[in-house]
Structure formats: C-alpha cells, structure tokens
Amino acid sequence: MRVMVFVKATEDSEKGLPPTEDMTEMFEAMGKFNEELVNAGVMVDGDGLKPSSAGKRIAFDGASRTVIDGPFAETRELVAGYWVWEVKDMDEAVAWAKRCPNPMPGPSELEIRPFYEMEDFGEAVTPEIAEREQRLREKLGGE
Amino acid sequence: MAKDEIRDPTNRAIEAVFRIERARLIATLARMTRDVDRAEELAQEALLIALTEWPKSGVPDRPGAWLTAAAKRRLIDGVRHEAMRTRKQAEIARELDEEPDMGVEAVEAALDDPLGDELLGLIFAACHPVIAHEARAALTLRLVGGLTVEEIARAFLSNEATIAARITRAKKAIAKAGVAFEVPRGAELQARLASVLEVVYLIFNEGYAATAGPSLVRPPLCAEAQRLARILAGLMPEQPEVLGLLALVEIQASRLAARAGPDGRFVPLTEQNRARWDQLLIRRGQNALARAGALGGADGPYALQAALAACHARARSADETDWARIAALYDRLGDVMPSPVVELNRAVAHSMAFGPEAGLRLVDAIADAAMLRNYAPLPAARGDFLFRAGRHEEARAQFEAAAALSGNERERDFLLGRAAACAV
Structure with missing residues (x-):
C-alpha cells in the first residue's frame, strides 16, 4: 500500500530558520534515515516545503475565488514536508515513522495517510460503477 | 503464535518492527551458521524473545542490533548444548564465545553496514x-x-x-x-x-x-x-543493469490499473486509458533509466526494454506513440539479446511503424522457431497484421489458434473476441 507521510510544520519551520549546528546534525540523521528508507525499498518520493509565508491559498465560495497570501496562522495544521512510502500495511508505516529522527528542533509531529486504492471500495463497486469511474477518469485525463 | 497475540496492538507493533529487520537478520545469521533453516529458526526465536521483553522495556533504539544479539545468544546456547557430541562443535562454541564484545553495541557496529x-x-x-x-x-x-x-x-x-x-x-x-x-x-x-x-x-x-x-x-x-x-538499486547504485531493471518494472507497473478493464478483461496497451497510468512510477522509471544511461548502460537488455516502456509512457495518446523509435530500439535489443520473442515484438513494432506487411515479413522469418511453437502471442500478432492488411479470413484462423494456446482465461476471451470481429 502507498502512504503519504506529512511532516507537520512548527514555529521553527515556519520561520524558515537558517541552518544552525543543531540542524546540521538533524540533517545528517535525516539523511541516514532517508538512505535506510531507500535501501529498504520503502521510499518512493519525498521533499521539503518552504514556510507558508511563501504560499498562497485560494478560498472557494460558490462562484467566488479569493486568493489569500501566506503566512497562515494555524501552524500545527500546516505541512512542512512529505514522503510517499510503499509499505505492506499501516503497522509497517508506523514502525518506520517511529524510527525517523525528530525532524524539528522542538516537539513535532508526523501524520501518515494511506492513498485510496480500488480495493477500498470492495464489493460496493459493481462493474457498472467501476466503468463509470473509469469514464470519469478518461474525461479528467482529457482524452 | 496465537492469533490473539497478533491482534494485540503492542505485539502487532513489535511484529512490524521485526518484519523490517527480518531479512537482514536472517542474512546475518545465515552467514554465521551457514544454514538457512537454522537462521530462520533463530530469527523466529529472537522475535519470541522480543515479544516477551519489549512490552516491558519498550522497543530498543536499534531493534535490528538487539534482535541479532538475542539470536546470536540463542545460537551459542544451542551450540553449547550440543557441545558434548563433537569436538568440532565445541570449538565453534568457544570461537563464538571468545569473540570480544558480545553486547548490543558490538553487533550494532557490525550492523552499521551502509553497503548492505x-x-x-x-x-x-x-x-x-x-x-x-x-x-x-x-x-x-x-x-x-x-x-x-x-x-x-x-x-x-x-x-x-x-x-x-x-x-x-x-x-x-x-x-x-x-x-x-x-x-x-x-x-x-x-x-x-x-x-x-x-x-x-x-x-x-x-x-x-x-x-x-x-x-x-x-x-x-x-x-x-x-x-x-x-532494494537492489539502493544497495548497488553503480550497476547500470540494476537501474535498467528498476526502470523497467516501475514503468510497467505504472500501467497495472489500466491493464485490466472494469470487468477484469485484458486491455491492450494502445487502448488503455492513459489517465490511469501512475505518473509517480513513470517518473521514477525515467529517472532510473537516465541514471543507467549516465553510467554507460543504455544498451543493456533491461535498460533497452525500459526505454521501450518509456516510449509508451511518454506518448499522451496511442496515436502519438513514436513507433519508429520503438522499432529502432527493438533492432538494438535484438542485437544484444537475440531471441525469437524479441523478434516477434520487433515485428509488431515494425508493423506499427511501417505497416502490417513489414510485420508479416519479420514474423514469417521466425515462424519456425521451436521456442515459439506453442506461444500464443505469435499467432495473435500475425492475426493482427493480417487483419490490418484486410485479410480477415486468415486473421480469424490465427486468432483462434492463439486463443487455443493461451493459458489465461481473460486473454483467451480477448483473442476470441478478435476472432469474432473478423467475421464482421
């Protein structure tokens, strides 16, 4: 199964701190962890994101579209980086996440979210529904 | 292990940690004992010890080193137990025992094996x-x-x-x-x-x-x-054919969801819904292929096959497929990996690039290959060339022959469908 692992933002990550001694150490530990993930065939993608001060939000309400410039307030709900892992189950994802070095100088959080897969819909997906889904995807794909 | 234990969340967490470490643990133990069965047993015993200890002590910082040390202690106990029987085994036991620093730290250092x-x-x-x-x-x-x-x-x-x-x-x-x-x-x-x-x-x-x-x-x-x-690409990043194989499986796997229709029927490449191709895997495959090429491995058999798969991945629709490039890649693949199966695929590529007659000419040249005698794709390809050349009656016989040879029910349905379409 494929999961996305979010590194949640903290006040430090939102400041976009310049690298300090501590962080060099953290980067090293993170580099080692990433290497482990790659060598175990688990990591398929991942990257870090700039603070929300560099971001924008587009708010929808009916026909209106409002652009809101960052930074955004609710720091703990922001994302500072992500991985995409391929694991056998959530237990394995959790086991890997627990051995991740703390990605931030202070307290921080990772969040693991599985991708939707066709099996998730189980028997609720009749061939007709699956076909409609496929037609929809075809339209989305612009073909 | 009892099912109840597996359902227990602590035990499930321990099992997950064990699964991550298991292959490397067995590798270490197999090297020590020169006996795969014994290595598997010892690994299992180490898991059982962990299931008793870790709920009390917590999962150790270096679980791999901990499990290895536990299994190694078990190995020594076992050998000692047998020591009375033969002098040789007693020697092994003494050797193992006399190794300095039997603690977790030593094993940890030994396990710190960046080359894997x-x-x-x-x-x-x-x-x-x-x-x-x-x-x-x-x-x-x-x-x-x-x-x-x-x-x-x-x-x-x-x-x-x-x-x-x-x-x-x-x-x-x-x-x-x-x-x-x-x-x-x-x-x-x-x-x-x-x-x-x-x-x-x-x-x-x-x-x-x-x-x-x-x-x-x-x-x-x-x-x-x-x-x-x-794993191989992570541990042997300098081997171009490892990267070629990685590229090949990533790009092929990108089409898994599109390969079977909603009813489970086979959907050929040219008819697949490309919106369902997994772009993350395609990107990974293309990266691996580029790295293989940078290491001078562009003409390796796997890299060439990956390059073929990448050609399809690049085309936004079947009509945009660069068949001339695919035909040229098959020409090169035929040189480095000569085989009737490659020749058959080469014939298909040439038929798409230069017309069905070009395909028929190439396929006729390999029709007698022993390897292809019961190979369903051969009559299936010939049927396709004949159909496209307007020779429907001959095409039908080929599709029927292919269906009779196919072992996969879904593929058989597809071929019989094509045979039926020849009558229209």
Whole structure:
C-alpha cells in the first residue's frame, strides 16, 4: 500500500530558520534515515516545503475565488514536508515513522495517510460503477 | 503464535518492527551458521524473545542490533548444548564465545553496514544458479520478501506442499553447493547479478502477465518485485543493469490499473486509458533509466526494454506513440539479446511503424522457431497484421489458434473476441 507521510510544520519551520549546528546534525540523521528508507525499498518520493509565508491559498465560495497570501496562522495544521512510502500495511508505516529522527528542533509531529486504492471500495463497486469511474477518469485525463 | 497475540496492538507493533529487520537478520545469521533453516529458526526465536521483553522495556533504539544479539545468544546456547557430541562443535562454541564484545553495541557496529552487504549476500544466495529456476523465486520471496509459504502458494496459484517442497529443495541445493552468503566479487559478479535480476523480473512478470488462472494481474507479486528492485538499486547504485531493471518494472507497473478493464478483461496497451497510468512510477522509471544511461548502460537488455516502456509512457495518446523509435530500439535489443520473442515484438513494432506487411515479413522469418511453437502471442500478432492488411479470413484462423494456446482465461476471451470481429 502507498502512504503519504506529512511532516507537520512548527514555529521553527515556519520561520524558515537558517541552518544552525543543531540542524546540521538533524540533517545528517535525516539523511541516514532517508538512505535506510531507500535501501529498504520503502521510499518512493519525498521533499521539503518552504514556510507558508511563501504560499498562497485560494478560498472557494460558490462562484467566488479569493486568493489569500501566506503566512497562515494555524501552524500545527500546516505541512512542512512529505514522503510517499510503499509499505505492506499501516503497522509497517508506523514502525518506520517511529524510527525517523525528530525532524524539528522542538516537539513535532508526523501524520501518515494511506492513498485510496480500488480495493477500498470492495464489493460496493459493481462493474457498472467501476466503468463509470473509469469514464470519469478518461474525461479528467482529457482524452 | 496465537492469533490473539497478533491482534494485540503492542505485539502487532513489535511484529512490524521485526518484519523490517527480518531479512537482514536472517542474512546475518545465515552467514554465521551457514544454514538457512537454522537462521530462520533463530530469527523466529529472537522475535519470541522480543515479544516477551519489549512490552516491558519498550522497543530498543536499534531493534535490528538487539534482535541479532538475542539470536546470536540463542545460537551459542544451542551450540553449547550440543557441545558434548563433537569436538568440532565445541570449538565453534568457544570461537563464538571468545569473540570480544558480545553486547548490543558490538553487533550494532557490525550492523552499521551502509553497503548492505549482508542483505545483498542473502539475495545473491537465494538467486544462486545452483537452485532450480522456479525455486529461486520462491526462496527469494520467503527469505527476502518475508512472505509465508501460504502467501507464495497463493501468489503462484500453487499449493502449499509444492511451494514448501520447492523451498526445501532450494535450501538443500544451497547447503550442498556450500554457497557463501556473500556478494560475489570480480568476474563472477556480473554472471550472478544476471541471475538475481532474472529472478526479480520473473516475479514481476508472474504478477504482471499472469500465465495462468482467472485473474489477469496479481499486483502483490509486482509489488514484491518492485521492492526487490528498489532494494537492489539502493544497495548497488553503480550497476547500470540494476537501474535498467528498476526502470523497467516501475514503468510497467505504472500501467497495472489500466491493464485490466472494469470487468477484469485484458486491455491492450494502445487502448488503455492513459489517465490511469501512475505518473509517480513513470517518473521514477525515467529517472532510473537516465541514471543507467549516465553510467554507460543504455544498451543493456533491461535498460533497452525500459526505454521501450518509456516510449509508451511518454506518448499522451496511442496515436502519438513514436513507433519508429520503438522499432529502432527493438533492432538494438535484438542485437544484444537475440531471441525469437524479441523478434516477434520487433515485428509488431515494425508493423506499427511501417505497416502490417513489414510485420508479416519479420514474423514469417521466425515462424519456425521451436521456442515459439506453442506461444500464443505469435499467432495473435500475425492475426493482427493480417487483419490490418484486410485479410480477415486468415486473421480469424490465427486468432483462434492463439486463443487455443493461451493459458489465461481473460486473454483467451480477448483473442476470441478478435476472432469474432473478423467475421464482421
């Protein structure tokens, strides 16, 4: 199964701190962890994101579209980086996440979210529904 | 282990940690004992110890080192127990015992193995040419993938007894030949690596183009093969053909969801809904292919096949496929990996690039190859060329012949459908 692992933002990550001694150490530990993930065939993608001060939000309400410039307030709900892992189950994802070095100088959080897969819909997906889904995807794909 | 224990969340967490460490643990133990069975037993015993200790002490910082130390202590106890029987074993016990620093720290240092040599050594042993072909895949899935015999049997649509016997024979072959659990060096490396890559690709293909049974694809086997290819690429990043194989399986796997229609029927490449292709896997495949090329490996058999797959991945619709480039890549592949199957695919590519007559000319040249005598894709391709050349009656006979040869029910339906379409 494929999961996305979010590194949640903290006040430090939102400041976009310049690298300090501590962080060099953290980067090293993170580099080692990433290497482990790659060598175990688990990591398929991942990257870090700039603070929300560099971001924008587009708010929808009916026909209106409002652009809101960052930074955004609710720091703990922001994302500072992500991985995409391929694991056998959530237990394995959790086991890997627990051995991740703390990605931030202070307290921080990772969040693991599985991708939707066709099996998730189980028997609720009749061939007709699956076909409609496929037609929809075809339209989305612009073909 | 009792089912209740598995359901317990603490035990499940411990099991998950164990699964991550299992292959490397077995690799280390197999190297120590030169006995795969014993290594598997010791690993299992280490898990049982962890299931007792970790709920009290918490999961250690370096669980791999902890498990290895626990298994090693078990090994020494066992050897000591037997020590009275033969002097030789007593010596082994003393040797093991006299090794300084039996603590976790020492094992930890030994495990700090950035090259991953131990795990690689296990993979090379499981794919050793002394083992029968079909047993290499089963043993690799068992030892490296950590699949149970039941899971492997289900994956290969076989029964547990057959797979268990296959694995036992494979282990005996390893023991009899005195296979070292090490990465071969020098000239031997390339030949042995070829065998490893072949096993990984065989596992992938068994999942991707199920040769038998009711279901067209078996994604769990593809996922296992992808993981193996990714591990190999992580541990041997300087080997272009490893990257070529990785590129090939990533790009092929990107089409898994599009390959079977909603009713489970086979959907040929040119008719697949490209919006369902997994762009993340395509990107990964293209990166791996570029790295293989940068290492001078663009003309390796796997890299060439990956380049072919990448051509399809690049085309936004079937009409945009660069068939002339595909035909040229098949010409090169035919040079480095001459085989009637490659020639058949080359014929298909040429028919798409230069017309059905070009395909028929090439396919006629290989029609008598013994390897293709019962090979359904041969009459299927010829049927397609004839159909496109307007020779519908001849095409139908070819599609029917192909359907009779196919072992996959879904593929058979597809071919019979094409035969029926010839009458219209």
